[in-house]
Amino acid sequence: MWPRPSAPVGSSRPCNLATCDPAEWGVLHEQGWTPPDPRVVGMWRLEGLVAWVFVAPVLVGLGFVCVLALEWPPSWVWFGVAALCALTLGLFVGLPSLSYRFTGYRLESDHLASAEGVFWRSRHYVPRSRVQHVDVVAGPIARRFGLCSFSVFVGGRTGAAVTIGGITPEEAERLREALLPRPIPPVVALEPAE
Amino acid sequence: MRRLHPLTILLEMAKAVQRLIVVLLFFAVATLMGGERDNTEVVLAGLGLFVGVSSALRYISFRFTIDAGELVVQEGIITRKRRTIPLDRIQNVRLTRTLFHRILGLVDVQIETAAGSGVEASLSALAAAEGEVVKAALLGQALDQPAERQESGRLLLKLTPRELFLAGASENRALPLLFGLMSLFGVVGASGAMRRATEAAVATPWIAAGVALALLLAGWVWGIVRTLVTFGDFQLRLEGGRLTRRYGLLSQQESVIRVQRVQDVRFEQTWLQRRLGVGSLKVETAASVQEKAELTGSLLTPLVESGRAPDLVRLVLPSIESLDFDWRPLGKGAPMRQFRASLLGVLLAGLVVWRFGWGWGLGAAAAFVLVQAVLSPLRVRASGWADLGHVVAWRQGLMRRVVTLVPCAKIQSVKWVQSPLQRKLNLATLVVSTAGSTAGVSATMLDLDVVEAEVLLDALTSRSAAWAGPDGV
Numbered sequence: 018m019w020p021r022p023s024a025p026v027g028s029s030r031p032c033n034l035a036t037c038d039p040a041e042w043g044v045l046h047e048q049g050w051t052p053p054d055p056r057v058v059g060m061w062r063l064e065g066l067v068a069w070v071f072v073a074p075v076l077v078g079l080g081f082v083c084v085l086a087l088e089w090p091p092s093w094v095w096f097g098v099a100a101l102c103a104l105t106l107g108l109f110v111g112l113p114s115l116s117y118r119f120t121g122y123r124l125e126s127d128h129l130a131s132a133e134g135v136f137w138r139s140r141h142y143v144p145r146s147r148v149q150h151v152d153v154v155a156g157p158i159a160r161r162f163g164l165c166s167f168s169v170f171v172g173g174r175t176g177a178a179v180t181i182g183g184i185t186p187e188e189a190e191r192l193r194e195a196l197l198p199r200p201i202p203p204v205v206a207l208e209p210a211e
Numbered sequence: 212m213r214r215l216h217p218l219t220i221l222l223e224m225a226k227a228v229q230r231l232i233v234v235l236l237f238f239a240v241a242t243l244m245g246g247e248r249d250n251t252e253v254v255l256a257g258l259g260l261f262v263g264v265s266s267a268l269r270y271i272s273f274r275f276t277i278d279a280g281e282l283v284v285q286e287g288i289i290t291r292k293r294r295t296i297p298l299d300r301i302q303n304v305r306l307t308r309t310l311f312h313r314i315l316g317l318v319d320v321q322i323e324t325a326a327g328s329g330v331e332a333s334l335s336a337l338a339a340a341e342g343e344v345v346k347a348a349l350l351g352q353a354l355d356q357p358a359e360r361q362e363s364g365r366l367l368l369k370l371t372p373r374e375l376f377l378a379g380a381s382e383n384r385a386l387p388l389l390f391g392l393m394s395l396f397g398v399v400g401a402s403g404a405m406r407r408a409t410e411a412a413v414a415t416p417w418i419a420a421g422v423a424l425a426l427l428l429a430g431w432v433w434g435i436v437r438t439l440v441t442f443g444d445f446q447l448r449l450e451g452g453r454l455t456r457r458y459g460l461l462s463q464q465e466s467v468i469r470v471q472r473v474q475d476v477r478f479e480q481t482w483l484q485r486r487l488g489v490g491s492l493k494v495e496t497a498a499s500v501q502e503k504a505e506l507t508g509s510l511l512t513p514l515v516e517s518g519r520a521p522d523l524v525r526l527v528l529p530s531i532e533s534l535d536f537d538w539r540p541l542g543k544g545a546p547m548r549q550f551r552a553s554l555l556g557v558l559l560a561g562l563v564v565w566r567f568g569w570g571w572g573l574g575a576a577a578a579f580v581l582v583q584a585v586l587s588p589l590r591v592r593a594s595g596w597a598d599l600g601h602v603v604a605w606r607q608g609l610m611r612r613v614v615t616l617v618p619c620a621k622i623q624s625v626k627w628v629q630s631p632l633q634r635k636l637n638l639a640t641l642v643v644s645t646a647g648s649t650a651g652v653s654a655t656m657l658d659l660d661v662v663e664a665e666v667l668l669d670a671l672t673s674r675s676a677a678w679a680g681p682d683g684v
Contacts, residue, residue, distance in 0.1 A: 127676035138634070140627040142668070144676030147623050171623040172325055173474070173497050173646025178624040 043118040050121030050132055057120075057183025058113045060162040065109025067158070073102050122181045124195055129169060131179045141179045147171045148196050153189045165189050169196065212274035212285065216338045218315045223266035225311060231258070275334060277348045282322065284332050296332060300324045302472050302496045304349050306342055306465040313463070318342035322349065325497035325646055350453065350467065364450025367523065368512055372439065378491070378514035379438030380431065381483045442513050449526060454494075456511065472496045473527045474647025475654075476511075476616040478520055478534055485612060488517045494527060495647030524616065530601050534614055538595030538606060542660035544636025545594075549658065550587040551632060554580070596656055598667060601674075603643065605654040615654045620678035621645045622653075625671050627664065639664040643671065 046052045080098040083089045115135055122131040129148075132140045149172055155165035167189045168177035181192070228235070235255075242251045274285045282296045303323040312318060317336035324331045337345060370378070411419065443460030449470075457465040473494045480490035492511040515523060517534075524531045561576040590609050597604040603622075605615045626642040633639060641656040641664050659667070 128672050130672075136631050138629045142625045142627075142672045143623070144672060144679060146676055146679035171644070171646070173623060173644075178644070 042115070045119055045121050045132055050123050050130075052117065052121050053181070053183035054164055054185050054188070055117075056162045056164060058117050060158060060164055060183060061113035061116070062110055063158055063161075065113065069106055069109050072105055076101050076105075120182075122179075124192060129179055129192070129196065131181050143169050143171055143178045145196060147178075151193055151196060152177070153186070153193065155186070159183075167192055212276045212283075215270060215273055215334065216317055216336055216341070217270065218317060219270050219336050220263075220266045221315065222311065222317060222336050223269060224262055227262040227266065231262075234258075275332075277345070282332060282349065284334075294332060296322065296324060298349060298351065301349060302468070304346055304467045306346060306463075308339070308459075308463040310461050312336060320345055320349075323496075346467070364448040364453075364455065366446065367449050367526075368445070368447040368515065370442065370445040370512070370514060372443070374514050375439050375442055375445065376435055377487070377489065378442070379435035381487055381489065382434060382438070382481055382491070382513075438513060445513065447512055447523075454511070454526070468494070468496050470527055473618075474621045474645040475618070476524055476527055478524070478614040478616075480517075480612045482610050482612075489514055490517055490520060491515070492520060492523055495645070495653070497646040528602055528616060528618055530599065531616065536597035536599065536604050538597055538604075539663065541591050541594055541596075541658045542636070542638040542663070544633075544638050545591045545658035546588040548632055548636050548638055549590060550583055553583040553587065556583070591658070594657070596659065596667070598670060603654075603667070603671060605643075605656050607657070617643050617645060617653045619671060619674035621647070622671055622675035625668055625675070627668055629661070633658065633661075637661045641668060641671075 076098050080094050083094045084091045112135070116133070119135045119138065120133050122129070127146075128142055128144045130140060130142045132138070148169055150170050152168040152170070153165055154168065159165055163185065164183050165186050166180060166182040167184060168181075169179040170176075171178045184192075238251050238255060268288055269286070272286055272288045276283050277298070280298050282298060282301075283293065284296075285291065285293045301322055302325055305321040305323070307319040307321065308317070315336075316339050318339045319336050320334040320342055321330045322332040322334075334342075334345065440460045442458045445458040446456070448455045448457075452470050453467050454470060455465065455467050457463070474497055475495050477493040477495075478490050479493065484490050491513050492515055493509045494511045495509050511523065521531055521533045524534070557576045557579050560579045561572045586609065593609045593612065594605075594607040596606070601620070602616050602618050605617075607613055622643055623646055624644045626644070628640045628642065629638070637660065638658045639661045641659060642652055643654045643656065645653045647653065656664075
């Protein structure tokens with residue numbers, strides 16, 4: 018067994034649906050979950066902005082459809098579109114600092130775990146002995162922030178079982194070493210086929 | 212290196228014809244229409260030549276051998292491919308004989324490993340006798356040793372036509388079929404046909420009821436016939452840690468799985484089967500991803516008496532004495548959570564009937580709420596979980612009751628999820644994954660008590676870590 022919070026998050030005090038009870042913020046990190054690199058907040062914001070650049074035109078396009086095709090009152094439609102654009106922008110920019118407090122991972126003697134989600138919370142556990150292969154991925158935005166993500170794959174499914182985003186390449190390397198510690202076998206000369 | 216049977220060429224051509232059936236039909240129609248400058252014959256001859264030559268080339272280039280604990284398959288003319296599969300990594304060997312195979316005296320041998328989805332090597336086709344030899348070799352015998360058609364091993368189960376009839380009659384597929392037809396009808400005739408049908412049904416209720424009954428009956432009979440044909444002559448044998456299923460009246464299947472490779476076990480009972488005291492058993496191996504899409508799925512047996520089921524389960528999970536565990540109930544808030552989650556459906560029900568007028572919409576919504584208020588607690592009471600040490604068990608389903616047994620030694624990962632509503636009601640969901648299921652999910656344990664979920668999560672994670680096999684699968 019390993020150290021675990023005596024009471025799971027949220028079990029002792031029921032909170033409202035919005036879960037914006039500030040008493041819960043960052044509790045995860047006090048319970049022994051390693052937070053990702055703080056730069057990840059900026060990275061998520063930039064990713065959100067990039068996503069918003071695609072979302073906003075779709076909203077505006079929907080507005081045109083409502084006004085021209087459905088002949089809804091333009092003032093209402095454009096007010097709604099503007100409000101939605103502002104709301105999505107606010108979410109994309111504001112949410113990362115909150116979700117940072119609910120994101121973490123822990124490497125234990127026998128397993129690796131990750132936690133995420135502000136409203137819909139989830140934790141993924143993979144025993145070390147089940148790891149089939151690991152991926153370290155750094156996209157263009159992540160590279161700009163000097164970060165990368167680390168994924169663990171297990172048998173029988175195509176997707177990653179655990180993904181830890183926004184950690185430094187050194188940390189990813191440390192995790193990789195810890196999970197796949199086997200020494201490189203000596204090179205054996207291949208015999209020619211047939 | 213060995214070759215396939217020469218008649219493979221014929222088989223391949225038949226398969227090609229099957230694949231090109233649409234094109235061929237198109238040409239047939241074009242010929243019947245009769246254009247003046249008609250060169251259908253030329254096109255068809257070209258097509259036939261192409262299919263024949265490519266089939267022959269495939270036969271010529273395909274070689275395989277089993278040697279030194281490895282299956283080596285070599286194929287391709289332009290791009291040579293050589294695939295090596297270590298025999299101890301084979302999860303599943305399957306022999307298939309369609310009616311066409313049986314006429315030609317052939318058999319398909321398919322080999323599956325835990326890698327990815329689908330068949331890793333397909334030896335299509337061999338002579339029936341050679342198929343037996345190859346199967347034995349894949350399972351560890353020397354290739355040059357003759358293998359008699361295996362009737363050896365302990366016969367565990369043999370289903371008589373009467374039992375198969377019972378299996379087909381009690382798996383209530385008729386209802387889904389009826390709903391399927393009705394929804395299809397609804398989609399096709401969305402522009403008023405549905406309304407007209409409703410009006411007609413209201414005007415002549417006896418005829419409408421008769422039609423519905425006839426459809427139900429047809430679906431029921433279809434289910435019985437299909438079960439009889441698919442699983443005719445069903446046999447389950449155990450030999451040296453391997454389970455062999457053989458079944459099929461027209462298209463014969465034989466599949467061999469290693470007991471130690473089984474990832475999870477399911478005992479399923481429809482409400483009718485519960486009353487009759489029977490059920491069906493399923494086992495998943497890490498290779499059965501593609502097989503699941505097929506009709507037979509990962510069925511170990513389509514019918515077994517409830518009393519005998521633990522005996523079969525014990526072959527795979529030795530510690531199981533009976534399937535009546537000391538079930539732990541879900542969390543206290545579970546009925547409320549499931550009721551409130553279902554309220555989303557009210558919106559849909561209301562919207563669907565909205566077109567018929569507000570009265571209908573409100574009525575449908577109210578009826579839905581009432582039904583859910585009654586069903587939610589019943590559904591929760593039907594669910595439960597049990598921690599048996601080596602195995603974790605999960606039961607669910609009001610009508611179709613499914614008991615899932617997952618050995619801790621096969622658990623690949625565990626996921627803990629909590630929605631805002633679950634958090635408010637002190638609930639959490641555990642998702643247990645093994646290598647043996649399409650989406651990687653063996654059991655989704657919905658709405659456990661949050662503290663119990665935490666304890667179970669701890670136990671499963673540490674046991675899974677401690678009991679992993681050498682290759683992790």
